[in-house]
Amino acid sequence: ASGAQGPALVEGVGLGMAGADSDDSLYPIAVLIDELRNEDVQLRLNSIKKLSTIALALGVERTRTELLPFLTDTIYDEDEVLLALAEQLGNFTMLVGGPEYVHCLLPPLESLATVEETVVRDKAVESLRKISHEHSPVDLEVHFEPLVKRLASGDWFTSRTSACGLFSVCYPRVSSTVKAEIRQHFRTLCSDDTPMVRRAAASKLGEFAKVLELEYVKSDIISLFTALASDEQDSVRLLAVEAGVSIATLLPQEDLETLVMPTLRQAAEDKSWRVRYMVADKFSDLQKAVGPEITKNDLVPAFQNLLKDCEAEVRAAAANKVKEFCENLPEDSRETIIMTHILPCVKELVSDTNQHVKSALASVIMGLSTILGKDNTVEHLLPLFLAQLKDECPEVRLNIISNLDCVNEVIGIRQLSQSLLPAIVELAEDAKWRVRLAIIEYMPLLAGQLGVEFFDEKLNSLCMAWLVDHVYAIREAATCNLMKLVEKFGAEWAQNTIVPKVLGMANDPNYLHRMTTLFCINALSEVCGQEITTKHMLPVVFKMSNDQVANVRFNVAKSLQKIGPVLDSNCLQTEVKPVLEKLASDQDMDVKYFAQEAISVEHKLRFLLKPLQSVSPIMSVDRNHGFESNKTYNKTKLNPAARDDTLM
Amino acid sequence: KGSLRNQKWFSYCIAMKTLFWNLNITKNAPVAEIHDLFCKKLQQCCVLFDFLDCVADLKGKEIKRAALNELVESVATSRGVLIEPLYPEAIKMISVNIFRTLPPSENPEFDPEEDEPALEASWPHLQLVYELFLRFLESPDFQPSLAKRYVDQKFVLQLLELFDSEDPREREYLKTILHRVYGKLLGLRAYIRKQINNIFLRFIYETERFNGVAELLEILGSIINGFALPLKSEHKQFLVRVLIPLHTAKSLSIFHAQLAYCVVQFMEKDATVTEHIIRGLLRYWPKTCTQKEVMFLGEIEEILDVIEPSQFIRVQEPLFKQIAACISSPHFQVAERALYFWNNEYILSLIEENCQVILPLVFGTLYRVSKEHWNQTIISLIYNVLKTFMEMNSKLFDDLTSSYKVEKQKLLPKKWSLHTRIKLLDERSSNIIEINIYKKTKNNNNNIKWIGDIKRELKSL
Secondary structure (H helix, E strand, O other): OHHHHOHHHHHHHHHHHHOOOOOHHHHHHHHHHHHHOOOOHHHHHHHHHOHHHHHHHHOHHHHHHHHHHHHHHHHHOOHHHHHHHHHHHOOOOHHHOOHHHHHHHHHHHHHHOOOOOHHHHHHHHHHHHHHHOOOOHHHHHHHHHHHHHHHHOOOOHHHHHHHHOOHHHHHHHOOHHHHHHHHHHHHHHHOOOOHHHHHHHHHHHHHHHHHOOHHHHHHHHHHHHHHHHOOOOHHHHHHHHHHHHHHHHHOOHHHHHHHOHHHHHHHHOOOOHHHHHHHHHOHHHHHHHHHHHHHHHHHHHHHHHHHOOOOHHHHHHHHHOHHHHHHOOOHHHHHHHHHHHHHHHHHHHHOOOOHHHHHHHHHHHHHHHHHHHHHHHHHHHHHHHHHHHOOOOHHHHHHHHHOHHHHHHHHOOHHHHHHHHHHHHHHHOOOOHHHHHHHHHHHHHHHHHHOHHHHHHHHHHHHHHHOOOOOHHHHHHHHHHHHHHHHHHOHHHHHHHHHHHHHHHHHOOOHHHHHHHHHHHHHHHHHHOHHHHHHHHHHHHHHHOOOOOHHHHHHHHHHHHHHHHHOOHHHHHHHHHHHHHHHHOOOOHHHHHHHHHHHHHHHHHHHHHHHHHHHOOHHHHOOHHHHHHHHHHHHHHHHHHHHHHHHO | OHHHHHHHHHHHHHHHHHHHHHOOOOOOOOHHHHHHHHHHHHHHOOOOOOOOOOOOOHHHHHHHHHHHHHHHHHHHHOOOOOOOOHHHHHHHHHHHHHOOOOOOOOOOOOOOOOOOOOOOOOHHHHHHHHHHHHHHHHOOOOOHHHHOOOOOHHHHHHHHHHHHOOOHHHHHHHHHHHHHHHHHOHHHHHHHHHHHHHHHHHHHHHHOOOOOHHHHHHHHHHHHHOOOOOOOHHHHHHHHHHHOHHHHOOOHHHHHHHHHHHHHHHHHHOHHHHHHHHHHHHHOOOOOOHHHHHHHHHHHHHHHHHOOHHHHHHHHHHHHHHHHHHHOOOOHHHHHHHHHHHHOHHHHHHHHHOHHHHHHHHHHHHHHHHHHOOOHHHHHHHHHHHHHHHHHOHHHHHHHHHHHHHHHHHHHHHHHHHHHHHHHHHHHHHHHHHHHHHHHHHOOOOHHHHHHHHHHHHHOO
């Protein structure tokens, strides 16, 4: 819209810039300036983003006297343009002539800090905060602080909201009279008529408290905190909670009880669940801020209440903090507090009616075992883990399984394995494929912890069953899982347990299963090594090149391309190449395409492989990995040298 | 907490007994007794029940329901029941029942258009409490001077917060109730308007979530209707800074009808706000959401339906540029909606009067789109529009046709060269900046020199 309103004004500036000087070196700049008033928002936006170029070309003086006044007048533009402008101006200090002139940037940023759109306003405040540090103490008082004051007493809520974020950056560097004024302004905004401003003030209260002298924290901030924490709107009260945590870190221990705790206690029992949720969410910070004594006396009962809250949202937030809370309890009484106060609540949460609560608890509960030690874990926690492993909600079971490592360290996983197994089996066969997918991802971890024997006996069949799942994503994940298992258990294990089964599927009547064989070979060839690949896998792949289904055939081509690097050059030349050539003359278009692609890759491969093998005999011993790494090694070694040459 | 529960239990026991032996006396008893009874029943109804557990306290729930029914019945039918001492009791009972922190939404991504709303479990009681409140406000015995002591600002604020309820039945009651409160308690009017403002501003700029926007707008629609002339600046500010920005909301479709009604109400009150409205809508015109664009076009048509010709002239230029842009939208519903304007007789007469201005604005688009659009309906609609224009002013039409063809020839190379220049400049300038930052870090005093460098660089372009 401003594009249509502004031309007259811009024309003056534009001409002044490009014409009056009769300096046509500035012609491209004139184009950019022209774009600043184009009707197309995108062009205006582009131009604004090049603002530093324009300023650079104009020079510091004309930037100050011509560009900035013009920009100050464009404040009625689209929000998107304004956002870009607000961001640019934060980096403009050098372009207006350095810290000495940085205050020139204040007028446009002041206007931007009053616009309606929150995103623009926030960006303007961010830029103002940034350039405030570049002001000298004198300029801060002469230019910056008056701006904050103007914003703080603006008519519309937007400017007052913006002001809230600026107090803390100028307070530390001004004289004591100005400091008193700033405190007064902040006080006024905390009791502002509109809740938007009170919210902004409440969210900046903690930050402001940090820069205040301790005496004023006690005299001013505490009363503001108390007032905001009992605001009529819960959206304000909940923001005061976070401020309370910051304030608590600032005060000496002996003042906490009288100055902060009554309000925080009240917040933990607020009638609005949003406020209680906030307390639960900030509980660990709060605990650290108030120290061990108050934690013991106040926070423990408060935490118990939050764990028993009537609103599931609050219980879930508190459940999430169980581990951290227990961890940070003072060491001398940690175990007693957990056993007598926290654990009973946790036990109840295990059978909560809300699945989010249970799942939040399940994601942290295993962490308690390291805190409580072996005996307590076996006696008290183990029954809970077992109960959660049987929970109706798969997410709960998954969260337990995914955190098994914590328990493993304390009591070893064997204790759990008997219950673990049914849980895993059930998840492995869950009707929702995403659940099945999630449990597959934990398989390598479980395999590592349970050991190869247990795995072979109980889990191997599951892993093979996933290979024939009817959802592709599961088959794919199962393939990848096999690879990770081989990484853990070694190639020999693979040859004895997995490879025969995988290769057996090559004769399956279902072509999807036959293809799975190929995908498995793709994934396994590298970890299994050259010998197994050449001896066992390759013949099967060759055989499948005669498959009736074209999809299988072109996947043979793809597989051959994939496992090529694992094979030696002789095998590539005498065995792989003929098969690929046969596929390249297949009837099917796609089979031809992939075969040709594989041939060209294989050709390069042989080309690379030969000289390397002749140069370094080690390569043939250290098959696939060595080959790969040697190639990259050569590359990286060459490049820096080349670059050095050109630079010199 | 334990003692509170005991206390509740105690009062609940009392409640049960009193109810049993007073069940049928209400109608014929002496006045004093009725008042006493009424008061007791109000106290009885302050007992809250747990509806999440649907089998708990069935007997108690039934008794409270019966008591509420009796109260509703009695306020609605018998005169002289509402005496002064009952006001605080009634308001207390209503407050205890309806004011609560709304529970978190079951579905965090609740979409009012797609999802089923979560219904209030305690509705069997809540509905009767609302009903009682409504009857109370509408009773011929209702005295605002007495009520205002209890229905105060704090009460209204809590009432407004309830508009966020997901349950449409509750919002419907709240709407009627707030409307009555606004009508009867004059002292609260400014406060109510201000708080609605705050709710809207929070909705627009902070949360984008509030379930009761449509209901609040509906109330405002009738409030605006009653504004005195000339409009106070407070009201104009409300229009420009709240109602117009409400158009930016993602969930506009839910309350657009009510919003458009409010906007048109403002125009009908005072035609001088027309320009603010139209320029405001143009400023917030949807860029990517075609569904919203169609809504905007609908609103523009509603506005044009009642626009004064003198106001039309002031906005026709930017407006028809936008309309032309809509006509060339690849989304046929947008183009179609814009082209429908030419089927509106009043709008057509406005266009005809200002043909000299409007036709040149839209001609190029119409001509181009008539050749390019993929949708046959759009093409035939455009032919009709072109035909209308031809009949309106055939000379202007011919002039534009010939100059359009000439322009088209000139346009292409010019555009190309400008863009090449900019592209070149972009590449150059980013290099320059890098070079200069490098130089600057090396030598801080060398400012003048490096600016000379840029000038030379730029000259070489």
